[in-house]
Amino acid sequence: MTGLNKRLFITGASGLLGRAVLKKFVSDGWVVYGTAFSRASEGLHELDLINKDDVKEAVKQFKPSFVIHCAAQRFPEKVDSDPSAATKINVEATKYLAQVSDELGAPVLYISTDYVFDGTSPPYDVDAVPNPLNLYGKTKLQGEQETLAANKGNIVLRVPVLYGPVEYLAESAVTVLLNPLLNTDKPCKISNYERRCPSHVDDISTICFQLATKRIQDATVCGIFHWCGKQVFTKYEIVQQIAQVFQLTHLSHINPDSNKPSSAATPRPYDTTLNRSRLENLGIGQHTQFEVGIKTALQAWVK
Numbered sequence: 336m337t338g339l340n341k342r343l344f345i346t347g348a349s350g351l352l353g354r355a356v357l358k359k360f361v362s363d364g365w366v367v368y369g370t371a372f373s374r375a376s377e378g379l380h381e382l383d384l385i386n387k388d389d390v391k392e393a394v395k396q397f398k399p400s401f402v403i404h405c406a407a408q409r410f411p412e413k414v415d416s417d418p419s420a421a422t423k424i425n426v427e428a429t430k431y432l433a434q435v436s437d438e439l440g441a442p443v444l445y446i447s448t449d450y451v452f453d454g455t456s457p458p459y460d461v462d463a464v465p466n467p468l469n470l471y472g473k474t475k476l477q478g479e480q481e482t483l484a485a486n487k488g489n490i491v492l493r494v495p496v497l498y499g500p501v502e503y504l505a506e507s508a509v510t511v512l513l514n515p516l517l518n519t520d521k522p523c524k525i526s527n528y529e530r531r532c533p534s535h536v537d538d539i540s541t542i543c544f545q546l547a548t549k550r551i552q553d554a555t556v557c558g559i560f561h562w563c564g565k566q567v568f569t570k571y572e573i574v575q576q577i578a579q580v581f582q583l584t585h586l587s588h589i590n591p592d593s594n595k596p597s598s599a600a601t602p603r604p605y606d607t608t609l610n611r612s613r614l615e616n617l618g619i620g621q622h623t624q625f626e627v628g629i630k631t632a633l634q635a636w637v638k
């Protein structure tokens with residue numbers, strides 16, 4: 336991509352996905368302005384996305400050619416416990432960032448979630464009607480609508496549950512499943528009910544990169560896109576996969592729970608498998624085999 340203005344403004348660059356996206360664009364020679372909030376460390380810029388004046392100042396000073404918006408409150412239980420704070424970051428900050436970016440002519444790629452669907456009729460096409468079951472999914476759907484309202488040329492990329500190198504095991508709903516395998520003295524139940532298609536963050540960062548480079552050259556590459564991993568697992572099946580990869584043979588204390596979770600818990604969709612064909616038809620996509628991706632993600636955690 337010679338001759339193109341390669342300046343990326345990325346929010347949530349301290350997060351699970353943002354770290355991988357930042358690395359991918361830097362490795363291709365982009366000038367990257369990565370923002371963080373509580374985890375602003377060397378190389379990242381501390382920015383509270385709820386503060387409109389600071390957001391405007393940062394974006395206008397940097398003059399991005401492309402914006403990727405990863406920042407969010409993405410833990411459904413935390414959204415339920417403070418809906419007002421979650422709405423501020425997931426909806427209001429998204430709206431403002433998209434408007435400021437539009438004023439500068441920079442397309443926005445908004446990272447969304449498979450949780451915009453109710454999970455009753457997979458696989459979901461990009462034009463399937465969303466019906467989020469929990470407040471997290473609702474705020475992310477509103478974020479999508481604000482992104483596309485600011486400019487129809489923006490992009491929404493819906494992704495499934497993510498895994499990759501983590502700063503702590505519970506950072507990913509996949510890597511946290513190593514814990515029951517390490518705590519062999521604690522009998523536990525693991526859900527064998529809901530079905531998920533996990534993606535490695537390096538796959539999603541590659542897809543963001545492919546989408547950004549295409550969008551900068553072709554304004555018709557816009558609207559909603561879907562990606563998810565090609566392997567389907569329940570949580571219990573993920574535990575089995577991890578056990579196999581690391582030869583952790585002690586599994587008898589872990590019991591698969593095939594019941595639908597109780598209605599008291601934050602509801603989650605049953606099966607949100609996404610149809611990847613709109614991206615695949617553009618020649619975009621990457622799938623790391625789960626056994627390979629989980630080995631590199633977790634090997635530092637298994638003694």
Ligand SMILES: NC(=O)c1ccc[n+]([C@@H]2O[C@H](COP(=O)([O-])OP(=O)(O)OC[C@H]3O[C@@H](n4cnc5c(N)ncnc54)[C@H](OP(=O)(O)O)[C@@H]3O)[C@@H](O)[C@H]2O)c1
Pocket residue numbers: 346347348349350351352353370371372373374375382383384385404405406407408409424446447448449475494495496497498507508
């Ligand atoms: N992880 C998944 O399994 C998954 C699944 C589907 C979709 N997604 C979507 O993918 C995107 C990235 O998720 P992730 O897993 O990387 O999330 P994450 O690890 O929880 O990171 C969230 C990021 O948002 C930043 N942030 C939070 N509040 C902020 C604020 N007020 N101002 C500025 N930054 C703020 C955090 O900064 P600090 O940490 O520095 O405070 C962090 O960089 C999200 O939009 C999420 O909805 C994630």
